Amino acid sequence: MVDRAAILDELAQAVQSEGGWSYSSTGASQVEPTCLALLALSSQRDRWGAIIERGLATLTSWQDADGAWRVRSGRDEAVWPTSLALFTLASLDAEPLARGLAAGWLLSVSGGKLEKPDEYRKDFDIDPEIMGWPWTEGTFSWTEPTSWACLALRKAGHGDHPRVKEGLRLLLDRAFDGGGVNSGNRRVFGRATEPVPSMSALMLLAFAGLDDHPRLEATRRYLAAVAERSSDLEHLSWIRLALQPWQADPAATQALASLDQRLREAYQARRESQLFGISVTREALAALALSPEGGPFAAPTPRGAAPSPAAPAKRAAAPWTERLASRLRGLGIRAIGQLRGLPSETTVHIAPAASYQSDLDSLLREQYAAFREQVPLQGKRVVLKPNLVEYHHDRVINTDPRFISAVIGLCRSEGAAEVIVAEGPGHWRNTEYLVTASGLGDVLKRHRVPFVDLNHDEPVKTPNLGRLTGLEFLYLSRTVATADVVISLPKLKTHHWAGVTLSLKNLFGTMPGICYGWPKNDLHWRGIENSIVDIALTRTPDLAIVDGIVAMEGDGPLNGTPVELGVVVMGTDLVAVDATCCRLMELDPAKVGHLQLGYQRKLGLLPEERIKQIGAAIETYRRPFETLPRFAYLHAAHRAGSVKTA
Numbered sequence: 001m002v003d004r005a006a007i008l009d010e011l012a013q014a015v016q017s018e019g020g021w022s023y024s025s026t027g028a029s030q031v032e033p034t035c036l037a038l039l040a041l042s043s044q045r046d047r048w049g050a051i052i053e054r055g056l057a058t059l060t061s062w063q064d065a066d067g068a069w070r071v072r073s074g075r076d077e078a079v080w081p082t083s084l085a086l087f088t089l090a091s092l093d094a095e096p097l098a099r100g101l102a103a104g105w106l107l108s109v110s111g112g113k114l115e116k117p118d119e120y121r122k123d124f125d126i127d128p129e130i131m132g133w134p135w136t137e138g139t140f141s142w143t144e145p146t147s148w149a150c151l152a153l154r155k156a157g158h159g160d161h162p163r164v165k166e167g168l169r170l171l172l173d174r175a176f177d178g179g180g181v182n183s184g185n186r187r188v189f190g191r192a193t194e195p196v197p198s199m200s201a202l203m204l205l206a207f208a209g210l211d212d213h214p215r216l217e218a219t220r221r222y223l224a225a226v227a228e229r230s231s232d233l234e235h236l237s238w239i240r241l242a243l244q245p246w247q248a249d250p251a252a253t254q255a256l257a258s259l260d261q262r263l264r265e266a267y268q269a270r271r272e273s274q275l276f277g278i279s280v281t282r283e284a285l286a287a288l289a290l291s292p293e294g295g296p297f298a299a300p301t302p303r304g305a306a307p308s309p310a311a312p313a314k315r316a317a318a319p320w321t322e323r324l325a326s327r328l329r330g331l332g333i334r335a336i337g338q339l340r341g342l343p344s345e346t347t348v349h350i351a352p353a354a355s356y357q358s359d360l361d362s363l364l365r366e367q368y369a370a371f372r373e374q375v376p377l378q379g380k381r382v383v384l385k386p387n388l389v390e391y392h393h394d395r396v397i398n399t400d401p402r403f404i405s406a407v408i409g410l411c412r413s414e415g416a417a418e419v420i421v422a423e424g425p426g427h428w429r430n431t432e433y434l435v436t437a438s439g440l441g442d443v444l445k446r447h448r449v450p451f452v453d454l455n456h457d458e459p460v461k462t463p464n465l466g467r468l469t470g471l472e473f474l475y476l477s478r479t480v481a482t483a484d485v486v487i488s489l490p491k492l493k494t495h496h497w498a499g500v501t502l503s504l505k506n507l508f509g510t511m512p513g514i515c516y517g518w519p520k521n522d523l524h525w526r527g528i529e530n531s532i533v534d535i536a537l538t539r540t541p542d543l544a545i546v547d548g549i550v551a552m553e554g555d556g557p558l559n560g561t562p563v564e565l566g567v568v569v570m571g572t573d574l575v576a577v578d579a580t581c582c583r584l585m586e587l588d589p590a591k592v593g594h595l596q597l598g599y600q601r602k603l604g605l606l607p608e609e610r611i612k613q614i615g616a617a618i619e620t621y622r623r624p625f626e627t628l629p630r631f632a633y634l635h636a637a638h639r640a641g642s643v644k645t646a
Helices: 005-015 031-061 079-089 096-108 115-123 145-157 164-175 198-205 214-230 234-247 250-273 280-289 320-339 360-368 401-413 433-438 440-447 507-509 521-525 528-538 574-584 593-600 627-637
Strands: 346-352 382-384 418-423 451-453 459-463 473-477 485-489 491-497 499-501 542-552 561-563 565-572 610-614
Touching: 005 031, 005 280, 031 079, 031 280, 079 096, 079 145, 096 145, 145 164, 145 198, 145 542, 164 198, 164 528, 198 214, 198 234, 214 234, 234 250, 234 280, 234 433, 250 280, 250 561, 346 360, 346 574, 360 401, 360 565, 382 401, 382 507, 401 418, 401 440, 401 485, 401 542, 418 440, 433 440, 433 451, 440 451, 473 528, 473 610, 485 507, 499 574, 499 627, 528 593, 542 574, 565 574, 574 593, 574 610
Parallel strands: 346 610, 382 418, 382 485, 418 451, 485 542, 491 542
Antiparallel strands: 346 565, 459 473, 491 499, 542 561, 542 565
16 A cells, blocks of 8 residues: 655655755756645655755745746746745745745736737637736746646735636636636637646646636536546546545545545556656655645635735846847857758658558668668667657557657667657646557567656757747757757658648657746747747757658647558658658648748758658659648649749
């Protein structure tokens, strides 16, 4: 039987020397795991008093002068941890001055306004003029940061403030009639989206102790149904915390009756699988959820008098010397871009693969022989970046685990010193669930290959070598930034935002969500095409291997139709690889925005006559792919003259 006290012991032992906690056993301390660990340990304050007091002092020391908490060693714009810090301090009735500053800052901040709100109402079935809170400053309001802000401000005694009431209105506006929420869009281009358990639980917690609503009642039914069929520790922990304050609801009471046992079984199963390392957030959530009294989430009312919110101070502007240095760096990067050259020709290999039962090991070895000299794997630390978006048992969404298994085998046969599979999905924060449910976890266990959640990986501040987004720096995940070889392993699909999603679009998943939010909203905000090319120029993958055995057409990346294309595409030039994939789909790569932009910025080659096709011929496997009507222009006949000269 799982012992809650033992979980708390492990949390106490995981504290770092400075007094905070990291997401895993390594890496720098961050606000979110520190807050959750403190909340969990606070149930035994007599025992862990010294660690808690040191943790509170450390947490307070991370607060900026304007009252906000930001991702440590990350982007200044990533302000979402402020709500978690305020909720923690208010729950522990600590640091009244810091609480007042944080409340004042939160009450002064809202999501960014949109230029065409009527289009959002039509396309996404939400009211974009209701303001909540964003993941990063100046961007759209999303459900998870809004839920945390409402929770924190209510806990801190400001539940009657108009901003909190507006935030709660936003959550109800984004909720589904059938229950639950996701990041925030109820529909995308006419297609209903689906709820996410953890985000739905947080939304429900934000309303604890308030009047009921049909969408809240439906959310409780949705969460109770998820609890019945789920074996995921994070989902079950959030669901138990969320249902605890609603025990007057028979659906909640019935679910709670079995949740303790299911949660303990999920905790034990995660430990025994040895697939994932220590996760401070999951350990803390499990301890909080197993608390009989429900912990700090069970009591929405503040403890003691609420400190008055302080007017937020403005952050000091960068000194002129820093602004000058930034301008000089920009000039240097522009010069590097102008000097960047492209070869007269590049090579892309197409190999036929009738199914995932084909001899993929031999196929990949044969393909790789053409690129071994350019990308040697022997003795290298290799990071494989598959496409892992969401999991639905009846949809072909992700890079197939059998395909990933064959690539792991290729790396091992070539003598790679270390192989890591890494991904940072943009839709779900619970990456462990996606890895397990998709079948990738079984592959990793069989090969004894570690998995890294790039969303919570340590950020590495890196000069942006593209500058198309207007960002001077990009924050790469350390796992990707320090790899000897990065291999992009996308699924060949159409995409409702970018037209196609291939080896370049796959790079969105290399950017830490803690810095850019979910669904990496800040990068979308600055333009998908610009972001793709900036990321690719800053850390260009060394090889792309595209899973086109079963592809997707239509409303990709989630809701399209499977296509048995039967190919694997490999190359070192990602623009050329993706252009070849477009030609297999009978789409004009010169009209795909990020491919044309990448060619113009000398990221890779686009003209068909400059791409040497080896292996199977495009004509043998070419077939027309359906797209959403908004991408009808991609179906125009291929014309060499339509490609602008780099």
